[in-house]
Each structure stands twice: as C-alpha cells, then as structure tokens.
Amino acid sequence: MKNINIKARKHYLLKMAFLALPLTFVACDTEELLNPVPETSISDKNAFDTPARILGQVNGLYDAMKDGQFYGGRVLVYNEIRGEEYINRLTNGVTGLQTWQQNVQAGTNEVQNLWGSAYAAINRINVFLQGLEDNKAKIDPALYTQYQAEAKFLRALAYHSLVTLYAKPFTADNGASPGLPLRLQAETSTANNDLARSTVAQVYAQILNDLNDAEAGLLLTNGSDLLNTTRAHKNTAIALKTRVYLHMGNYAKVVEEAQKIVAGTVTFSAPTGVPHALQADVAVPFANYTTTESVFSMPMSDLDAPGTQNQLGYYFNAAPTGNGEYYLNTAGIVNDAAWPETDARKTKFIVTAGGNKYLQKFSKPTPFTDYVPVIRYAEVLLNYAEAAARTNDLPKAIELVSAVRHRADATYVFPVEAIATQEALVNTILKERRIELLGEGFRSLDITRTLQTFPEKVGSGISAPAVAPSSSDYVWPMPNSEVATNKAL
Structure with a gap:
C-alpha cells in the first residue's frame, strides 16, 4: 500500500481548485512592485478587459514564481544543502534536514511543497497564456508579444528547476529517462490531472522552445534598472539558455x-x-x-517578504542576523587552498561565529528581504x-x-x-x-x-552518506501528492 500524505494530497487538490478561481490584479509601477497594496479580486470574466488588468496578470506570474516554497528561497536552499558545502546545525526537520541527509521520501514536505508551488506557478502561466490569446484584440500587438514572451520565459525557468531536481540528469542518457508531466494547457479544474511523464529530453525540448520564443519576443530593455532586474528581457532568456545547454552537455x-x-x-x-x-x-x-x-532576481520588500523559514539569510547567516541553520563545512570549498584569504569573496562574505564559519552574502535582517538572485x-x-x-x-x-x-x-x-x-x-x-x-x-x-557522487558529510553529531549517480536518492522522487491524483503515472 502506498504511503500517501493525506494533508499534501488535499493541498494538491485544493491548489488545482484555487487555480480555477479568478486571477488577481497586482500593482505594476515601481513603488508598488516593492511595496504592494493588498490584491483586489477580479472576476475571471473581466480579468483581461483592459491593458492595465492584463499587465496586472503579468506581474502576478512573477509573484507566483517567488512563492517561498519555490523562488522565494527554498529551491536555492535545497540545491545548496544537498551538496557538501554546508553542515546542518539545528537538526530542524522543517528547514531541510532530510534534504541535507539525502533521505527524502515521496511524502517529505519539501519534496511535495516545492513540486506543488512550481506547478501552481506553471498552471497560472498557462491560464494567463490562454487568457491573453483569447483577449489579444484588447491589447497592443507589441505588448501581446512581450507578455507572451515573459510568460514563456517563466515557464521555462520553472520546468528547468523541476527537471533538474526530480529527474535524472540529461547527461546520464541523453535525456531518455522519465522526466515530468509536461503541463502546457490551462487547467481550471482537476479534470485533466492524469498525465504521463514526458522524457527528460522532451521536457528540455519544451524549455528550449519557450526560451527561443521568449528571446524573439522580449524587449531589449525594460526601461529601468529595477525592471531590467525583476522582469525578463531579451538577454535574460539568452542567459538562461546558457544554463540549460550546460545541463544538456x-x-x-x-x-x-x-x-x-x-x-x-x-x-x-x-x-x-x-x-x-x-x-x-x-x-x-x-x-x-x-x-x-x-x-x-526575485524582488523582496518589508511588505512582500519571502515568508517564515524560506529566506536565504535565515538559513545561512549566523545568529543574531540569521538563524544559523547551516554553517560552512570545513571539508568543503571554504577551506580549499584555491580560495585564499586575500579573496574579497572570503573577506566580505564569510564570518565566524561560535567557532563555525557562515556565509553572509544575504545580510538583510528579519524579515530577510534580500533579493533572490536567479x-x-x-x-x-x-x-x-x-x-x-x-x-x-x-x-x-x-x-x-x-x-x-x-x-x-x-x-x-x-x-x-x-x-x-x-x-x-x-x-x-x-x-x-x-x-x-x-x-x-x-x-x-x-x-x-x-x-x-554527492560527498559524505559529517558534523554537529549527524551525517549524510555519499550518494552515487546510480542511487535512487540521486534525484528527488515524484511526490505522493502527484501520485495520488495522477492515474497516468
């Protein structure tokens, strides 16, 4: 009998139901982007009625991507602590202990929550793309092209983040392994939950299709330093392509x-x-x-912070600036001879507290409003x-x-x-x-x-084993929430 996390399964179903509700209008000028006012609900029947409302939907896509369980912080944290650079100090199961120990299961919270957050963002993008297409006559053709390109960039980023964590590396077998359910249509109910996994190669092909479309449709510049950092432009899509092709070898x-x-x-x-x-x-x-x-980058502010126990500074900064969840492993890069003490990345970013070294690259105090670098x-x-x-x-x-x-x-x-x-x-x-x-x-x-091979880690009275590419723990399992609701798997 499968070990189903009932709470996570319910969350998954509720997530899909939530996505059937009207999208929300999100503020769009510079000041409101950093200090947003409370969102105002708009009926799905008129969410695309005006150019301003359509722009609100675009900004909402970025907001969905920076959910705390995804690009608000946790996807970066998990991809860091699976490696050998950090030692878990507090053995807190809520802040990635099982990820650090390389023993996550299909019911582990981080496995389910990240998947759910990423697919919620993907579906919101798909719903937007359909709504944009249905209402293209209500917007300038140039804006239609730009917004479509921004959405496709974000979808590519989301899928690449998922396929590199939940599927075997492309380089293992040229992408022949099972990848992800490749959801590309707008879903406003649970009717189409059943979808088989595409291969890793097929997922990468879709990522590249989206990025090529994004490069063609995005602006050369968004007109301000803030928007050039927090919204996609042509160079953003190109830069992500260098990462994607690197992962493909x-x-x-x-x-x-x-x-x-x-x-x-x-x-x-x-x-x-x-x-x-x-x-x-x-x-x-x-x-x-x-x-x-x-x-x-994903922008943060006091009124729009990543949320409790999602923030990069919370995990990596020494107390009292952060919570000191993870300190740097003496067997990792911090003590490597190739990183001398004269290097500014060591003098400015590495601090010692309680006999341990910590990364203080993200130095904002609580509520930890450092932008998340993507x-x-x-x-x-x-x-x-x-x-x-x-x-x-x-x-x-x-x-x-x-x-x-x-x-x-x-x-x-x-x-x-x-x-x-x-x-x-x-x-x-x-x-x-x-x-x-x-x-x-x-x-x-x-x-x-x-x-x-992921190296073995030892410290603070706990350890994590080495994990070889042949091990089932080398990548994350598909979460119970997906298995329970997708009969095509």
Missing part, C-alpha cells in the same frame, strides 16, 4: 548563446540590450540589487568558460574564469597545473563556480549534471 550551443551577450577580453560585457557586466566590488550585487550584474552575469561568464574549455578553446576559457577571479582577487595567479590541460582547466572552472556561486543554489546541480 551541449557545450557548442552554450558558446553560441553566450557570445550573444558576452563580448570583450580582460573585462566582459553584453554588447546589446541591457549592458550586463561584473561590478568592481563583489559585494555590490548583494546590496544594490539592480546593477547590470543582476540579470534576473541569474547573475558571473554565472553566464562561468557557463561560457566551462563550455569554451570543454570545446578546447582554452585561451578563451582562461580569460573568462580569470575575469571572475580577478574581480575578487586582482593579485591571484592560477597555478600552471590548474590551467595547463583541458581536464585541469575544467576542474578549475568547476571549483570557481563553487566559490563564486556559493549560496545561490548551484552546487547540487553542478554535481548532478557532471554525474559526480
């Missing part, structure tokens, strides 16, 4: 996409659209959230660097990884043996990702896409 396509938004030699910037570039100070993107380094230009440069190295363009790869390293430590010289061969350079770039992107939700994804 299609390194030539990573290079092709990256070259659209990366130009230069010693320093690099985007030649068209929003002029993305690294900031001179590594700390700036985590204090001033709307610089050109931040390609895409794509930074530093990641794009490292995606490009790795792809260049794997396609045997070692000089370009060295230039790119050096740009990231020297922004933080201008005097650092990579050892000859670290960059002399393709294999050594790839390993150096992977290590640079561990340093640069620490706390931003990349570590477990880099482990799985490169088919590495």
Whole structure:
C-alpha cells in the first residue's frame, strides 16, 4: 500500500481548485512592485478587459514564481544543502534536514511543497497564456508579444528547476529517462490531472522552445534598472539558455548563446540590450540589487517578504542576523587552498561565529528581504568558460574564469597545473563556480549534471552518506501528492 500524505494530497487538490478561481490584479509601477497594496479580486470574466488588468496578470506570474516554497528561497536552499558545502546545525526537520541527509521520501514536505508551488506557478502561466490569446484584440500587438514572451520565459525557468531536481540528469542518457508531466494547457479544474511523464529530453525540448520564443519576443530593455532586474528581457532568456545547454552537455550551443551577450577580453560585457557586466566590488550585487550584474532576481520588500523559514539569510547567516541553520563545512570549498584569504569573496562574505564559519552574502535582517538572485552575469561568464574549455578553446576559457577571479582577487595567479590541460582547466572552472556561486543554489546541480557522487558529510553529531549517480536518492522522487491524483503515472 502506498504511503500517501493525506494533508499534501488535499493541498494538491485544493491548489488545482484555487487555480480555477479568478486571477488577481497586482500593482505594476515601481513603488508598488516593492511595496504592494493588498490584491483586489477580479472576476475571471473581466480579468483581461483592459491593458492595465492584463499587465496586472503579468506581474502576478512573477509573484507566483517567488512563492517561498519555490523562488522565494527554498529551491536555492535545497540545491545548496544537498551538496557538501554546508553542515546542518539545528537538526530542524522543517528547514531541510532530510534534504541535507539525502533521505527524502515521496511524502517529505519539501519534496511535495516545492513540486506543488512550481506547478501552481506553471498552471497560472498557462491560464494567463490562454487568457491573453483569447483577449489579444484588447491589447497592443507589441505588448501581446512581450507578455507572451515573459510568460514563456517563466515557464521555462520553472520546468528547468523541476527537471533538474526530480529527474535524472540529461547527461546520464541523453535525456531518455522519465522526466515530468509536461503541463502546457490551462487547467481550471482537476479534470485533466492524469498525465504521463514526458522524457527528460522532451521536457528540455519544451524549455528550449519557450526560451527561443521568449528571446524573439522580449524587449531589449525594460526601461529601468529595477525592471531590467525583476522582469525578463531579451538577454535574460539568452542567459538562461546558457544554463540549460550546460545541463544538456551541449557545450557548442552554450558558446553560441553566450557570445550573444558576452563580448570583450580582460573585462566582459553584453554588447546589446541591457549592458550586463561584473561590478568592481563583489559585494555590490548583494546590496544594490539592480546593477547590470543582476540579470534576473526575485524582488523582496518589508511588505512582500519571502515568508517564515524560506529566506536565504535565515538559513545561512549566523545568529543574531540569521538563524544559523547551516554553517560552512570545513571539508568543503571554504577551506580549499584555491580560495585564499586575500579573496574579497572570503573577506566580505564569510564570518565566524561560535567557532563555525557562515556565509553572509544575504545580510538583510528579519524579515530577510534580500533579493533572490536567479541569474547573475558571473554565472553566464562561468557557463561560457566551462563550455569554451570543454570545446578546447582554452585561451578563451582562461580569460573568462580569470575575469571572475580577478574581480575578487586582482593579485591571484592560477597555478600552471590548474590551467595547463583541458581536464585541469575544467576542474578549475568547476571549483570557481563553487566559490563564486556559493549560496545561490548551484552546487547540487553542478554535481548532478557532471554525474559526480554527492560527498559524505559529517558534523554537529549527524551525517549524510555519499550518494552515487546510480542511487535512487540521486534525484528527488515524484511526490505522493502527484501520485495520488495522477492515474497516468
């Protein structure tokens, strides 16, 4: 008999029923985006009646994506703590203990809640796309194209986040493994819950279709620093494509996409659209959230915070700034010889408290309103660097990884043996990702896409076993809530 989490199953059914209710109008100007007024319900019969209401639906899509169980914080946290960089301090089952211990089950809260939040966002996007299509005569054609593109970008991001966590890596078998139920139509009831899993390859094909459509339809710029950070534009879609192709092991396509938004030699910037570039100070993107380094982020404010126990600062900051749920593993990257004490990412982001080292990249106090970084230009440069190295363009790869390293430590010289061969350079770039992107939700994804074993972790009287790619624990199981309501699985 299957062990069904009744509460989660009820939540799933209620979620689908909720999505049948009218969408809500969300404020759209800059001030209201950061400090929203309470949402006002609008009947589904007139939710698309005016351009203002349609824009409200667009903003609502972003709001759905930044639910605390998804891009409000938890998807980044879980992808961090599955890796080896952190030790669980408080053994709190509510804040990812089973994820850290590599023993989640189909009924584990985080497995079910993240899935439910992501699919709720996806269905809201699908409902919007259908409503937009049905009411396209009520809006300027240029806005119709833009809004459709924004929705498809968000759907691609949601599906990529799910397929990299709940399905085997594309690189394991070229995407032949079972992937996800690929829901692409608007659902306003539970009538169509039964849907078989598409293969990983089919899910990736849909992600790329959405991103290609998004790139074609998005604006070059959204007109302000805030909107260029918090709403998708053309470079946002391109940047996400470099990540998607990296996970597919299609390194030539990573290079092709990256070259659209990366130009230069010693320093690099985007030649068209929003002029993305690294900031001179590594700390700036985590204090001033709307610089050109931040390609895409989820905005937060005192009136629109991630919610209790979802926030990045709550998990990673030492008390009293945060809750100190996780401290840095002495056997992880923080003590690696490749990360010297002169590096600004160590002097500015690593603090010691109670004998343990903590990441303080997200330093806002409660209610922890740090923007959630989804794509930074530093990641794009490292995606490009790795792809260049794997396609045997070692000089370009060295230039790119050096740009990231020297922004933080201008005097650092990579050892000859670290960059002399393709294999050594790839390993150096992977290590640079561990340093640069620490706390931003990349570590477990880099482990799985490169088919590495999750290392064993020991600390605070608890441990987590090593997990090989052949283990059933290598990826998350499909949640009970889906199995209970989807007879096609």
